Amino acid sequence: MRRSDRLADIIEIIKDGRLHLARDLADQLNVSLRTIYRDMDTLASSGVPVDGERGVGYMLREPVFLPPLSLSLTELEALHLGMAIVGQVADDELKTASGTLLSKVAETASNRRNAPKNWGFGIYPFVQGRLGFQHMPLIRQAIRERSKLRLDYTSLAGRHSQRVIWPLQTEYWGQVWTCTAWCEQRDAFRVFRIDRINSCHATGYRFVDTPGKMIEDYMTGLNLA
Amino acid sequence: MRRSDRLADIIEIIKDGRLHLARDLADQLNVSLRTIYRDMDTLASSGVPVDGERGVGYMLREPVFLPPLSLSLTELEALHLGMAIVGQVADDELKTASGTLLSKVAETASNRRNAPKNWGFGIYPFVQGRLGFQHMPLIRQAIRERSKLRLDYTSLAGRHSQRVIWPLQTEYWGQVWTCTAWCEQRDAFRVFRIDRINSCHATGYRFVDTPGKMIEDYMTGLNLA
DNA sequence: CCCCAACTGACAGAAGCTGTCAGTTGGATA
DNA sequence: TATCCAACTGACAGCTTCTGTCAGTTGGGG
Numbered sequence: 474m475r476r477s478d479r480l481a482d483i484i485e486i487i488k489d490g491r492l493h494l495a496r497d498l499a500d501q502l503n504v505s506l507r508t509i510y511r512d513m514d515t516l517a518s519s520g521v522p523v524d525g526e527r528g529v530g531y532m533l534r535e536p537v538f539l540p541p542l543s544l545s546l547t548e549l550e551a552l553h554l555g556m557a558i559v560g561q562v563a564d565d566e567l568k569t570a571s572g573t574l575l576s577k578v579a580e581t582a583s584n585r586r587n588a589p590k591n592w593g594f595g596i597y598p599f600v601q602g603r604l605g606f607q608h609m610p611l612i613r614q615a616i617r618e619r620s621k622l623r624l625d626y627t628s629l630a631g632r633h634s635q636r637v638i639w640p641l642q643t644e645y646w647g648q649v650w651t652c653t654a655w656c657e658q659r660d661a662f663r664v665f666r667i668d669r670i671n672s673c674h675a676t677g678y679r680f681v682d683t684p685g686k687m688i689e690d691y692m693t694g695l696n697l698a
Numbered sequence: 699m700r701r702s703d704r705l706a707d708i709i710e711i712i713k714d715g716r717l718h719l720a721r722d723l724a725d726q727l728n729v730s731l732r733t734i735y736r737d738m739d740t741l742a743s744s745g746v747p748v749d750g751e752r753g754v755g756y757m758l759r760e761p762v763f764l765p766p767l768s769l770s771l772t773e774l775e776a777l778h779l780g781m782a783i784v785g786q787v788a789d790d791e792l793k794t795a796s797g798t799l800l801s802k803v804a805e806t807a808s809n810r811r812n813a814p815k816n817w818g819f820g821i822y823p824f825v826q827g828r829l830g831f832q833h834m835p836l837i838r839q840a841i842r843e844r845s846k847l848r849l850d851y852t853s854l855a856g857r858h859s860q861r862v863i864w865p866l867q868t869e870y871w872g873q874v875w876t877c878t879a880w881c882e883q884r885d886a887f888r889v890f891r892i893d894r895i896n897s898c899h900a901t902g903y904r905f906v907d908t909p910g911k912m913i914e915d916y917m918t919g920l921n922l923a
Numbered sequence: 924c925c926c927c928a929a930c931t932g933a934c935a936g937a938a939g940c941t942g943t944c945a946g947t948t949g950g951a952t953a
Numbered sequence: 954t955a956t957c958c959a960a961c962t963g964a965c966a967g968c969t970t971c972t973g974t975c976a977g978t979t980g981g982g983g
Contacts, residue, residue, distance in 0.1 A: 476940070476970090477702040495960070505942050510961060527949050527960040548802075550838065551795040554788065555780025558870065563779065570776040577773075613775065645783065701939090701971070720929070730973050735930060752929040752980050 479504070480512055484521060484533075492530040552578065562645065564606035566613075608673045612652055615640045621678045622654075625671040638663070639680040641688040655686045662691045704729070705737055709746060709758075717755040777803065787870065789831035791838075833898045837877055840865045846903045847879075850896040863888070864905040866913040880911045887916045 479502055486501070487493050495509040502509075513531065516523050525531045556571040563571070615622050624636045638654035644664075656663040684690070704727055711726065712718050720734040727734075738756065741748050750756045781796040788796070840847050849861045863879035869889075881888040909915070 477705070480702070506959095507943080507962095508941060511940085513960090525960055528951065528958045530959075547791060547795040547838075548799040551781065551784050551788070551792045551799055552777075554792065554870070555784045555796065556776065558783050558787075559776050559780045562783075563776070566772060567776045567779065570772040571780065574773040574776055613772075645779070732931095732974080733972060736971080738929090750929055753927045753982070755928075 474502075476512075480516060483509075483512055483516065487523065487531055487533050492532055494530045495525075498531075549578075564609040566610040606650075606667075608667055608670050609643070609650065611673055611675065612640055612643060612667070615675060616642065619679050619681065621657075621676045621680055623674050623676050624665065625673070626665060627669050627671060629666070629669065634658070636663075637676060638665070639686065641691065643667070653688065653691055655680075699727075701737075705741060708734075708737055708741065712748065712756055712758050717757055719755045720750075723756075774803075789834040791835040831875075831892075833892055833895050834868070834875065836898055836900065837865055837868060837892070840900060841867065844904050844906065846882075846901045846905055848899050848901050849890065850898070851890060852894050852896060854891070854894065859883070861888075862901060863890070864911065866916065868892070878913065878916055880905075 482502060483498060486498065495506055495513070499506045499509045513523060513525060521533075523531055523533055553575065556575045559571040560568050612622070614620070619639070622638050622640055624638055625633075626636060627633050636659075637657040638652075639657075640652055640654045642653045644651045644653060650667040652665045652667055654663060654665065655661075707727060708723060711723065720731055720738070724731045724734045738748060738750060746758075748756055748758055778800065781800045784796040785793050837847070839845070844864070847863050847865055849863055850858075851861060852858050861884075862882040863877075864882075865877055865879045867878045869876045869878060875892040877890045877892055879888060879890065880886075905911075
């Protein structure tokens with residue numbers, strides 16, 4: 474087995490985010506412990522964000538690593554269109570992310586033959602107004618971490634309420650963003666318009682995926698076209 | 699210099715899409731011709747789409763290669779949101795591309811710690827109806843290749859006309875797609891609603907970027923908010 | 924037919940990789 | 954405080970791989 478292939482294998486293995494001992498990697502790849510340490514050194518010097526801690530093991534630092542991808546022109550166009558739209562309809566956090574993502578791709582894809590300066594997509598503001606964007610980063614984080622949120626909400630009918638919700642998913646409807654959640658007060662699924670949220674805070678508690686209270690359960694209860 | 703680094707360099711060099719002679723690469727990288735041939739073999743066996751033709755040189759086949767990217771969680775979310783929207787508002791070609799792009803990313807990013815099955819975004823159809831999507835792949839191709847198109851068009855006012863246009867850019871307005879082009883008949887920029895295009899064919903002729911007739915010129919003529 | 928430049932095979936010397944061994948270090952646990 | 958763990962480091966010899974040289978072949982274009 475070529476050394477470079479083994480290095481790729483190591484990345485593949487530790488990419489699961491779990492802890493890995495050099496000992497285990499050595500066994501798995503049929504090389505000596507010393508070789509693993511040398512490989513880790515090589516990887517680190519190539520910019521792979523691998524952390525080794527004495528007495529603990531190896532882990533990949535947060536950023537998710539994508540191996541070399543080969544994208545077709547159309548896929549690149551889809552990417553550009555998607556990021557252009559996200560840059561228009563999403564909150565600042567996602568806008569920034571769409572920009573940095575594009576710049577990472579562009580940096581490496583730009584010096585190809587006939588690289589277009591312009592990707593042939595123009596996106597003009599088609600969602601305007603106060604959309605409650607300020608709450609979206611917190612809500613997204615809560616969805617990721619399964620954190621409960623305390624909402625101060627005013628329904629479309631004008632009714633005011635306070636809820637503790639388990640945020641499951643955000644939806645984009647072309648005009649408004651909503652958040653589907655399990656509501657502890659109503660003990661049922663509820664969909665909240667994000668622009669109607671007055672305030673929104675993490676409670677500090679987590680929730681756990683519970684059958685009957687997961688986004689899949691909500692989806693199956695719907696009959697979409 | 700490590701061999702694996704040199705292989706990366708070779709990819710970097712030929713990624714410009716131009717023709718490269720093994721001789722030149724050898725000079726540039728300070729190795730012998732034979733070594734370049736061996737490297738090319740290694741690259742090909744690793745799946746890099748490099749084409750060598752006797753008497754001609756080396757070139758990278760179409761698909762654009764992205765080197766390993768490191769994306770933050772938020773960037774991955776932006777990507778998922780963008781592709782979800784593209785999957786709703788674009789034509790079949792782009793829809794498919796958004797799907798394959800996501801699957802390529804998912805395949806490699808999915809087995810990370812706490813990989814979400816669901817990315818917390820729901821996108822519901824917010825653009826419906828007959829939008830002239832069937833013309834969009836052709837238009838996009840024409841923009842890429844700078845091909846003139848012959849249109850059969852019905853304006854919103856109901857006026858029927860035939861045009862030869864230089865397609866420059868497509869725009870998405872949240873409800874409709876348009877194409878901005880230089881119109882040979884009017885000798886001016888025109889914006890066409892794609893859902894009002896009755897038919898659309900390549901003329902077989904190309905146009906060349908001409909000052910005053912490029913998308914940048916059109917953009918500077920606008921005063922966007 | 925010739926030219927070009929990609930390709931192939933063989934071989935020996937150089938370079939890099941690997942395992943073994945014998946350590947050290949920093950953090951967590953007892 | 955001592956002990957354990959597993960990451961780390963340095964040295965060295967043997968092995969593997971890479972590399973340049975040389976002497977060819979092959980396929981396409983003029």
